[in-house]
Amino acid sequence: MLSNTRALLLCAISSLASIAAVPAFAQDFITVASTTSTENSGLFGYILPMFTEETGIDVRVVAQGTGQALETGRRGDVDVVFVHARPAEEQFIAEGYGVERFDVMYNDFVIVGPDSDPANTRAAENAVDAMTAIAQAGASFASRGDDSGTHQAELALWSAADIAPEGAWYLETGSGMGATLNTAVQVPAYALTDRGTWLSFENRGDLTVTYEGDPVLFNPYGVILVNPELHTHVKAQEGQAFIDWLVSDAGQEAIADYQVGGEQLFFPNAQ
Amino acid sequence: MDSPFLIAIGLIAAGDPALTETIALSLKVTLTAVSISCLIGLPLGAGLALAQFPGRGAIVVAFNALMGLPPVVAGLLVYLMLSRSGPLGDLALLFTPTAMVIAQTILILPIVISLTRSVVEDLWAEYREQLRSLGAGRLRAVPTLLWDGRVSLVTGILAGFGRASAEVGAVLIVGGNIAGHTRTMTTAITLETSRGSLGLAVALGIILLLITLSLNAAAWGLAQSARGRLG
Numbered sequence: 001m002l003s004n005t006r007a008l009l010l011c012a013i014s015s016l017a018s019i020a021a022v023p024a025f026a027q028d029f030i031t032v033a034s035t036t037s038t039e040n041s042g043l044f045g046y047i048l049p050m051f052t053e054e055t056g057i058d059v060r061v062v063a064q065g066t067g068q069a070l071e072t073g074r075r076g077d078v079d080v081v082f083v084h085a086r087p088a089e090e091q092f093i094a095e096g097y098g099v100e101r102f103d104v105m106y107n108d109f110v111i112v113g114p115d116s117d118p119a120n121t122r123a124a125e126n127a128v129d130a131m132t133a134i135a136q137a138g139a140s141f142a143s144r145g146d147d148s149g150t151h152q153a154e155l156a157l158w159s160a161a162d163i164a165p166e167g168a169w170y171l172e173t174g175s176g177m178g179a180t181l182n183t184a185v186q187v188p189a190y191a192l193t194d195r196g197t198w199l200s201f202e203n204r205g206d207l208t209v210t211y212e213g214d215p216v217l218f219n220p221y222g223v224i225l226v227n228p229e230l231h232t233h234v235k236a237q238e239g240q241a242f243i244d245w246l247v248s249d250a251g252q253e254a255i256a257d258y259q260v261g262g263e264q265l266f267f268p269n270a271q
Numbered sequence: 272m273d274s275p276f277l278i279a280i281g282l283i284a285a286g287d288p289a290l291t292e293t294i295a296l297s298l299k300v301t302l303t304a305v306s307i308s309c310l311i312g313l314p315l316g317a318g319l320a321l322a323q324f325p326g327r328g329a330i331v332v333a334f335n336a337l338m339g340l341p342p343v344v345a346g347l348l349v350y351l352m353l354s355r356s357g358p359l360g361d362l363a364l365l366f367t368p369t370a371m372v373i374a375q376t377i378l379i380l381p382i383v384i385s386l387t388r389s390v391v392e393d394l395w396a397e398y399r400e401q402l403r404s405l406g407a408g409r410l411r412a413v414p415t416l417l418w419d420g421r422v423s424l425v426t427g428i429l430a431g432f433g434r435a436s437a438e439v440g441a442v443l444i445v446g447g448n449i450a451g452h453t454r455t456m457t458t459a460i461t462l463e464t465s466r467g468s469l470g471l472a473v474a475l476g477i478i479l480l481l482i483t484l485s486l487n488a489a490a491w492g493l494a495q496s497a498r499g500r501l502g
Contacts, residue, residue, distance in 0.1 A: 031366055031449075040466050045450070062366060062447035076355035077365050178465025203467030231355060233363065 029058035030238045033072040034082040035149060036176040037107075038221070039063035041196035041265055047254040051245050057238050065148030065176065073097060073224070076231030079239040082246075084194075084221045085149035098224035104246050105255050105266040106220040109153055110198060111211035112181070113139070113190035121190070127214035132161045138169045140189035142180050145172030153219065154192045160216075181207070194219055196265040220269070223247075246270070275473035282474055289451070290475075294482065297455040300368050301436045304375035308383045308431060313424070316387025317417055321395060321409040331388065337381035342374075342434075346441030349374040353445065366447040371455070374441040379431035386427030390420040422494045429490055436483060456482075 038044055039061060048059045064072060066083040073081040074097045081098065083089060092098045111121055111130055119137035124130035134141050135158075143165065144151035158165045171189060173180045177197045184191040185205035193201075198209070223243050228236040245251045247270035255268045282290055319330065351357050353365040353373075364370045394416045395402075395409075402412045417424065439457035446453030448462060456479040463472035 031447075036465065040462075060366065060447075060449040060452050062449060074356075076360070176465050178467060181467065182464065201467040203469050233355065 028056060028235075028238055029060055030079040030235050030242060031060045031062065031077070032080045032082055032242070033062050033064055033069035033078040035066050035069060035084060036063050036178065037084070037150070037194045037197045038082065040176075040178055041200045042260065043196065043255070043258050043266060046258045047251070050254050051242065051251070054250070055238075055241055055245065057241060059242060065144070065146045065150075066152070067147030067149075070097075073226045076226060076234065078226060079235045080223060080225055080242055082221065082223045083149060084219055085152045086220060086222065088149075088152065089222045089224060092224065096230060097227055099227055101222045101224050102243055102247050103269050103271055104221050104223050105252075105268045105270075106218060107195050107266050108212070109150065109192055109217040109219050110195050110209045111190060111192055112184065112198060112207045113210040114188040115206050115208050117210050119190065121211045124211055127157055127211065127216050128161045130211040131157045132163065134190050135161070135163045135165065135169075138167070140169050140171060140187045141165070142171045142173055142184040142187065142189040142191040144177065144180050145174045146176070148177070149219070150177060150192060150194060153217075157192070157216070196260075199263055199265060200260045221266070275470050275477060278470050278474035279477040283478065290478075292451060293454050293456055293459050294478070296368065296453070297436060297457075297479075298482070300371045300442070300455065301375060301432060303372045304379055304435050305428060305432050307372070307376050308379040309428060312380050312383030313387050313417060314413070316384040317391045317413045319384065320388045320391035320416075321413065331385075334381045334385045334388070338385055340378065340381065341440070342378055342438040343440030343444065345377045346374050346444035349377065349441070349445045365445065366449060366453060368446070368453060370445040371442045371453060374445045375435040375438075378438065378441065379435050382427060382431040382434065386430075387417070387420075387424060390423045390427070391416045394420050422497065425490050425494060429487055432486065433483060436479070 034044070040063070044059075044061050048061070052058055062069075062072065062078065066085040066088060069081050069083050070088055070092050072078050073092065074095075081092070082104070089098070089101050093101055111127070113119070113121060113134075119130075119133040119139040121130040121133050124133055143154060171183065171187065173183050175183075177193055178201060180191055181193060181197070181201055182203060183189070185203060185207055188206055190210070195212075223246055225236060225239045225243060226234045228234040246255075252268035252270055255266050256264065258265055319327070319334075349370060350365065352359050353362065353370050354360055355363075355365070364373075391413075395412065398416070398419070402415065407415065437457065439461055442453070442455055443458050443461065446455070446458065448454050448458040454462075456475055460472050460475045460479070463469075463475065
């Protein structure tokens with residue numbers, strides 16, 4: 001009975017599928033789960049057409065936080081994940097969901113805050129000091145709170161500072177980087193952001209970069225093919241072609257060439 | 272921030288292909304969902320109005336309540352069904368326009384069913400004797416009643432269209448906001464907001480409102496002329 005119902009449902013939805021989604025052109029495509037930082041910064045809009053022209057493979061990007069992107073990969077809903085949270089990526093592979101992690105590029109995180117810098121983070125010796133100063137001053141801090149790569153990096157800083165971030169000054173937006181920055185502009189609050197999103201973000205208000213440059217703020221991006229042995233529908237060949245291109249000279253040059261307002265956003269570092 | 276109105280006018284005047292594509296996809300998805308909801312919802316709503324069976328009240332209440340289903344919950348349910356790890360994963364429908372049609376249909380269908388039931392119930396109470404004297408049973412009365420209530424029904428269907436075309440939570444989850452593939456007006460507005468391009472975001476909102484306004488004006492015009500002909 002149950003299988004009958006399921007068959008009927010499948011049948012109904014398939015016929016619906018044929019009505020609504022006749023592809024305009026039959027082209028190879030892969031689906032990639034990536035992060036809001038790569039999509040919002042405009043990087044994909046710049047490099048993907050080059051890849052598609054070279055290989056004929058269309059790349060459909062779903063931009064999510066790193067945590068959600070890895071979960072989408074775990075469920076097998078994409079062919080490739082392109083994210084930035086090294087420990088979470090290694091766990092993803094250790095659990096058998098991904099094949100292998102490739103270094104692609106990096107940028108860095110910066111601390112942005114009100115130009116008046118109430119916590120005096122400009123004088124901080126290092127990033128942990130800056131975060132400690134914010135907490136001690138009780139200055140507002142807008143956190144992603146969404147298990148994204150940026151959120152994980154922020155939590156690592158609090159942990160290094162031996163601070164449990166909580167209280168009225170600590171605002172968890174539970175949103176993407178852009179939405180969190182929009183909140184930080186209004187409060188105004190400090191926030192940790194990747195430099196790419198910050199440089200391409202237009203609604204900066206009174207916010208400015210108040211702390212940058214500590215090596216601990218290094219933000220590497222990795223790309224991983226979802227394990228085709230676990231999810232047999234994964235387009236392993238096309239997905240690997242995309243990864244190969246990203247780490248090739250052509251891909252690395254394309255990444256290095258992308259600029260916003262005369263500044264390079266991402267620095268290629270494939271081995 | 273440039274004036275959103277100027278940006279909107281500029282976008283329309285330039286006929287930007289990415290914008291045209293986004294508008295076309297939004298309309299295609301929502302109009303498909305509205306059509307499917309009408310095909311299922313009009314007969315089902317009318318049937319519910321005229322049928323009498325135990326538990327009918329519970330079903331009526333359930334459909335009324337479903338009108339308030341949060342879009343993000345509808346999206347999440349469709350996501351879990353269509354995900355590769357879900358029961359319908361083999362169909363490979365996640366992150367496609369079809370997935371968005373399914374999610375929007377779930378949002379609109381309760382509106383069409385509940386409104387049809389309410390309209391047909393009232394009309395049946397009013398014309399019951401008349402229709403019976405003409406020899407029309409409950410089943411045969413359905414087309415007549417639906418036709419009689421068409422002006423109210425169109426308003427309800429437009430409300431359904433409005434709910435679907437205005438929502439972002441469901442289509443974002445099941446569509447993925449993929450550029451050129453599943454990006455609709457509302458997910459594009461969300462994206463531009465997160466980029467801090469607030470002017471462009473509002474401009475897209477203005478364009479979406481203009482589209483909704485035109486559709487409503489057309490429907491209102493049709494209803495007026497229908498009344499005039501009968502009047």
